Amino acid sequence: MKFIDEYRDAELGKKLVNRIEQLSTRQVRLMEFCGGHTVAIMRNGLRQLLPPTVEMLSGPGCPVCVTANADIDKAIALARLPDVIITTFGDMMKVPGSYSSLQQVRAEEADIRIVYSTQDALQIARDNPKRSVIFIGIGFETTAPTIAASILQAKEEKIENFYVLCLLKLCPPVMKALLALGEIKLDGIVCPGHVSVIIGSHPYEFIPRDYGVACVVSGFEPVDILLSVAMLVEQIENRKPRVEIAYRRGVKPEGNKKALELMGRVFESGDADWRGIGVIPASGLKLRKEYAPLDAERAFSITLEPVREASGCICGDILRGVKIPADCKLFRKVCLPEHPVGPCMVSSEGACAAYYQYGV
Amino acid sequence: MCLAVPVQVVSIQDTEAEVEIGGVRRRVSIMLTPEAKVGDYVLLHTGYAINVIDEAEAQETLKLLTEMISFGEDA
Amino acid sequence: MDETILLAHGSGSKLSHDLIEKNFLPPLANPLLARLDDSAVFDLSGRLAFTTDSYVVSPIFFPGGDIGKLAVCGTINDLAMSGATPLYLSLSLIIEEGLTLDELNRVVSSVKAAAEEAEVKIITGDTKVVNRGSADKLFINTSGIGAVPRGVDISGANAQIGDKVILSGAIGDHGIAVMSQREGLKLSVPVQSDCAPLNKLVSQMLEASPRIHCLRDPTRGGLATALNEFAKQSKVGIRIEEDRIPVRDSVRATCELLGFDPLYVANEGKLIAIVASQDADQVLAKMKQNPYGVDACVIGEVTEEHKGRVIMRTRLGASRIVDMLSGELLPRIC
Numbered sequence: 212m213k214f215i216d217e218y219r220d221a222e223l224g225k226k227l228v229n230r231i232e233q234l235s236t237r238q239v240r241l242m243e244f245c246g247g248h249t250v251a252i253m254r255n256g257l258r259q260l261l262p263p264t265v266e267m268l269s270g271p272g273c274p275v276c277v278t279a280n281a282d283i284d285k286a287i288a289l290a291r292l293p294d295v296i297i298t299t300f301g302d303m304m305k306v307p308g309s310y311s312s313l314q315q316v317r318a319e320e321a322d323i324r325i326v327y328s329t330q331d332a333l334q335i336a337r338d339n340p341k342r343s344v345i346f347i348g349i350g351f352e353t354t355a356p357t358i359a360a361s362i363l364q365a366k367e368e369k370i371e372n373f374y375v376l377c378l379l380k381l382c383p384p385v386m387k388a389l390l391a392l393g394e395i396k397l398d399g400i401v402c403p404g405h406v407s408v409i410i411g412s413h414p415y416e417f418i419p420r421d422y423g424v425a426c427v428v429s430g431f432e433p434v435d436i437l438l439s440v441a442m443l444v445e446q447i448e449n450r451k452p453r454v455e456i457a458y459r460r461g462v463k464p465e466g467n468k469k470a471l472e473l474m475g476r477v478f479e480s481g482d483a484d485w486r487g488i489g490v491i492p493a494s495g496l497k498l499r500k501e502y503a504p505l506d507a508e509r510a511f512s513i514t515l516e517p518v519r520e521a522s523g524c525i526c527g528d529i530l531r532g533v534k535i536p537a538d539c540k541l542f543r544k545v546c547l548p549e550h551p552v553g554p555c556m557v558s559s560e561g562a563c564a565a566y567y568q569y570g571v
Numbered sequence: 572m573c574l575a576v577p578v579q580v581v582s583i584q585d586t587e588a589e590v591e592i593g594g595v596r597r598r599v600s601i602m603l604t605p606e607a608k609v610g611d612y613v614l615l616h617t618g619y620a621i622n623v624i625d626e627a628e629a630q631e632t633l634k635l636l637t638e639m640i641s642f643g644e645d646a
Numbered sequence: 647m648d649e650t651i652l653l654a655h656g657s658g659s660k661l662s663h664d665l666i667e668k669n670f671l672p673p674l675a676n677p678l679l680a681r682l683d684d685s686a687v688f689d690l691s692g693r694l695a696f697t698t699d700s701y702v703v704s705p706i707f708f709p710g711g712d713i714g715k716l717a718v719c720g721t722i723n724d725l726a727m728s729g730a731t732p733l734y735l736s737l738s739l740i741i742e743e744g745l746t747l748d749e750l751n752r753v754v755s756s757v758k759a760a761a762e763e764a765e766v767k768i769i770t771g772d773t774k775v776v777n778r779g780s781a782d783k784l785f786i787n788t789s790g791i792g793a794v795p796r797g798v799d800i801s802g803a804n805a806q807i808g809d810k811v812i813l814s815g816a817i818g819d820h821g822i823a824v825m826s827q828r829e830g831l832k833l834s835v836p837v838q839s840d841c842a843p844l845n846k847l848v849s850q851m852l853e854a855s856p857r858i859h860c861l862r863d864p865t866r867g868g869l870a871t872a873l874n875e876f877a878k879q880s881k882v883g884i885r886i887e888e889d890r891i892p893v894r895d896s897v898r899a900t901c902e903l904l905g906f907d908p909l910y911v912a913n914e915g916k917l918i919a920i921v922a923s924q925d926a927d928q929v930l931a932k933m934k935q936n937p938y939g940v941d942a943c944v945i946g947e948v949t950e951e952h953k954g955r956v957i958m959r960t961r962l963g964a965s966r967i968v969d970m971l972s973g974e975l976l977p978r979i980c
Contacts, residue, residue: 212593212899214577214612214624217633224962226640247573256964300617301905301976325976327831327904328618330600353575357619360602405575408614408622431573433962434636441639460629461575461614467622470603548972559905560573569966576902593899596834615903 218432227437228260234444235264241443242532245403246273246560247431253569255433271530272403274349275302275558279484281518282378283308286347288513290321297323298332299347305557309519329361336373345374345507353405355379356470359477362505376507377498380483382406383414384494390422395532399425399443404458411466412454419452430458477502487527526553529562536566575616577624580609649747656775673758678769686769695730698789704782709823710838714756717786719843722764726845727861729800730792737771737788742781764843804859805880809948810926812919815941817869818897821911837896842915847936854932857922867971870909872918873956874970884956886946910971
């Protein structure tokens, strides 16, 4: 497969590992921000190949993991309304809220359908004019333009039974919040590759400038990640932190202008509640006033039970890189993929799921 | 946020395209990449092409790679 | 207008009898079935293998097969995995009212074709019809009886340290073929289910070596789950090489698109064999002579380390755990 196989080449990978070993003279701590990077690193066993001077920490870049219980509870409450069809990406099905999950609610006769694309959700709305089709809009900037596009299409075609529960979040604000918290000392960040396809690399410039932390925007194949680690180590060893793009085939410094334009038309930034971190101002997206009729939060009235957090769950600490899955008392004992306590275990790219599934 | 796969554009109809990877085909939206042409490779995320892969830029990564490695081999 | 199956077809009435005489007996004809007694009575001695399985696949027709072919091959393969020669099957149908006669006949044809290929007779059966909504078009149960040759002792608990792990061909075809038909996904995937009866392949393998310790067909949960079962049952470690596991391009591509790992995708015409290392080459050679084993290869070995776990050496030379499948495979975007 073109643009994939070349970046899985074992020889290239080994040479990059050698290079990293040569370059690295002192202990450094890197954070792979994005859950997709955590999975790729675990699945390819990259942690084992890196020299002991390079430590990799998982970050909060998993949109499912950082969805607060209150928001999952909202999705479940909407699912229980009459004549509603919930459409969602598969990732959200098993995530536990305060009392239940979409998967459980589906078993209780709610109409919940997994879709691959917002386009499919729109089609379900066209095919079921008498019912309300609500799309659970989780994601970061990679997914935001696809949701914006579907909202614009719904408005243009006058599809009046299509709604979005907008739970979209933004990466640069949470990166800033983490760095400002200062709980962990980071030397470099592997920046999310596909988010950057949309937003470009400029939004990360504050990181080396204000915090002295190195940044490389990385692709997701093993060679991509190893190249990015090598570039980060080089920046750090030379004490020249800056923003570089390793994922040149995907990311331009200015991002995807068309996608950003569509996002700007449909969304405005607002506060968002990040599991484990709390409310971060201007870190999420909300539908602009003109699109209020499609906003599930405004169009439907639901009552929520009090929000409950699972006791003993330290997903929050794991998301901030303060703890690793092995530190959690519930990991592998009570919290397992078959019955997850927190989203880090349930989400396919949650740190705990990745460590459980692949960690030797 | 992360799953995006490089696929090739086989045909275009208005704001949609038929794309192909490893013999598998799907109709996807090119609303976010109106500049895509038949034969281009695009990154596909949840049924939308999110960018057009620039071959020249892809070469840049390979250049970065080669520099990084050969530096190591000369040293 | 399509003739459809009605509740009356399952009630034991004249309609039921007609259905059996016109639609089931002719294609599946054999003396035992034709008697239409309450049970089939026959002579059999020696060690026997007995298995049962129910089939609820949706959609019931998919590229490369249908629920009928699956129901026959699945149960035959379960017998074959114990080293048994499959002899007789029962066939029970639970039909949702409204299934067309045409659909039913197609399924029965597939049942016939699969049974003939495997040289197995269907000697007893049952038909029930349920209300619309109480079954997803058609559910099938097949139970099977086979004879285990003297000296054959194959079990998931028999793996020995140093044994080789052999896979009969590319993984993921069946699961992807069925998944590609799911309405929501709209993928056009040129993959056929690999559904096939493996009893003859297994007999040929047993001719090549008396030291085949374990056999399993990696159905639900895929290769990863079956290997984990062996590791736990035999209390050994299993080590496999990512590079050696064959996967078709289109299966790989679909897995990339949906976020699946081919290791967990179901197969219905493949087997894993754990064989004494000195016999691995001759077993492999024999397998390659059978159409269902042409792509057979060694993918790993049984080890003393990591007892109960399966470890995979990745392309890049690092190792990682391959766990069992937990829950279902869901398409993901992250």
